[in-house]
Amino acid sequence: MVDARPATLDVTVVLPAYNEAGHVVSEVDRITAALKATDYSFEILVVDDGSTDGTGDRVEGLPFVRLLRFPTNRGSGTARRIGTMEAYGRYVVWTDADMTYPNERIPELVDHLVAGKAHQVVGARTSEEGTMKALRVPAKWAIRRLAEYLSNSRIPDLNSGLRAFSKEHALPYLGLLPAGFSCVTTITMAFLANGLLVDYIPISYAERQGRSH
Numbered sequence: 001m002v003d004a005r006p007a008t009l010d011v012t013v014v015l016p017a018y019n020e021a022g023h024v025v026s027e028v029d030r031i032t033a034a035l036k037a038t039d040y041s042f043e044i045l046v047v048d049d050g051s052t053d054g055t056g057d058r059v060e061g062l063p064f065v066r067l068l069r070f071p072t073n074r075g076s077g078t079a080r081r082i083g084t085m086e087a088y089g090r091y092v093v094w095t096d097a098d099m100t101y102p103n104e105r106i107p108e109l110v111d112h113l114v115a116g117k118a119h120q121v122v123g124a125r126t127s128e129e130g131t132m133k134a135l136r137v138p139a140k141w142a143i144r145r146l147a148e149y150l151s152n153s154r155i156p157d158l159n160s161g162l163r164a165f166s167k168e169h170a171l172p173y174l175g176l177l178p179a180g181f182s183c184v185t186t187i188t189m190a191f192l193a194n195g196l197l198v199d200y201i202p203i204s205y206a207e208r209q210g211r212s213h
Contacts, residue, residue, distance in 0.1 A: 001040075004185040006163045007089045007116060007119070008041075008088060008099045008137065009041045009042055009043055009089040009091075010040040010042060010088030010089055010090055010091060010128060011035065011040045011041070011042040011043075011091050011092075011093060011106075011110055012042070012043050012044075012045050012083075012084075012087035012088055012091070012092050012093070012167075013031055013035075013042065013043070013044045013083065013090045013092075013093045013095065013106065013197060014045050014047065014079075014080055014087065014092060014094050014095075015027070015028070015031070015044055015045065015046045015047065015083075015095060015096075016047045016049055016076050016079035016083065016094065016097065017046055017047065017048055017051065017055045017056075017059075017097040017098050018048075018049040018050065018051055018055070018073060018078060019051045019052060019053045019055060019057050020034055020051070020053075020097040020098060021051070021053040021055045021057075021058050022048070022090045022102035023061060023097070023098070023099055024055055024058050025057055025058050025062070026099065027097045027098075027099060027103065028044055028046070028059055028062060028065060028171030030103050030104055031033065031044055031095075031104075031106060032063065032064050032171075033043050033063075033102045033104070034063075034104045034105070034106055034167075035106065036064075037107070038107045038110075040107070040110060042064060042089065043064055043066050043087075043088055043089065044064055044065050044066070045065075045066050045067075045068060045083050045086065045087060045203040046059050046066070046067050046068070046097075047068045047070065047079040047082065048067060048068070048069045048070065048085070049070050049073050049074060049075070049076070049078075049082045050070045050071060050072040050073035050074065054191065055186065057070050059096055060194070061200070065087075066087060068082070069083050070081065071137060072083075074179060075178075075179035075180050076179075076180060076181050076183060077108075077177045077178045077179045077180050077181065077182065078177075078179045079185075080094055080131065080177065080184075081174050081177045081183065082212070084167065084170055084171075084174060085171075085174060089167065090166060090167060090168075091110050091113055091114070091164055091165070091166055091167070092164065092165060092167050092170065093106050093109065093110065093162075093163070093164045094162065094163050094164075094184070095164075096161045099206060100161075100205055100206050101123060101161060101162040101203065101205065101206075102123070102162075102206075103162070104205050105123070105201075105203060106162075106164070106191035109121040109162070109163070109164040109201060110164055112133075112199060113121075113164055113165070113166060114143065115120055115153075116156050117197075117199055118187070118197045118198060118199035119165060119166065119169045119191060119197050119198065119203060120163060120164070120165040120169070120187070120191050120196065120197075120198045120199070121163060121164045121165070121198075121200075122156075122160050122162070122163045122188065122198060122199070122200050122201070122202065123157075123160050123162035123163065123198050123200075123201055123202075124156040124157035124160060124174065124200040124202050124203065125157050125203060125204075126199055126203065126205070127200050127204070127205050155192075155198075156165070156200045156202075157200065157209075158185050158188055159181070159182070159184045159185045159188075160184065160203075161181075161184055162203065163184065163187070163188075164185075164191060165191070167184055169191070169196060170187065172188075172194075173187060173190035174192075176190055177191055
């Protein structure tokens with residue numbers, strides 16, 4: 001249940017989780033350790049997206065964790081959109097709970113925002129470790145080149161799931177987000193189309209833990 005406490009934190013990490021019980025605690029621990037080493041106040045908003053394996057139960061009551069449960073699976077985009085709307089932090093980080101992203105580097109992305117270097121910072125993956133790689137790589141390349149043409153911008157990684165932005169700048173575009181994974185593409189293009197600066201930090205990308213959704 002989401003309470004009515006006002007937004008007073010520096011950072012909210014929105015962590016959608018769908019049947020990630022096997023490793024969600026490890027992911028939360030990794031994010032917590034990284035942010036505790038900074039001066040930022042923070043929360044990890046775990047959005048249990050209709051899991052049937054007890055994902056939410058694994059993290060409920062953990063320090064720095066706030067849990068939002070969906071009774072049915074509503075999609076990654078919906079989880080990110082509602083998580084951002086419910087965030088208490090001035091800065092919002094999106095990432096995944098499947099151990100693929102180097103979430104220990106989240107403070108680096110937030111530092112980039114705080115320094116005023118960009119309105120959105122994206123962790124640009126230097127490799128592709130997803131399923132159906134032979135099909136995904138050329139398709140992503142074609143879509144990315146089209147997006148670069150339309151936005152007249154260089155976009156090293158259009159659909160990375162690791163990114164940070166200020167809640168204030170994102171709010172006008174949350175209604176545009178689709179329910180699925182393409183929400184990350186949409187938020188990138190929304191910022192670029194409206195003259196906001198998107199910057200990129202190269203990151204590694206690991207093999208996911210658990211079953212791909």
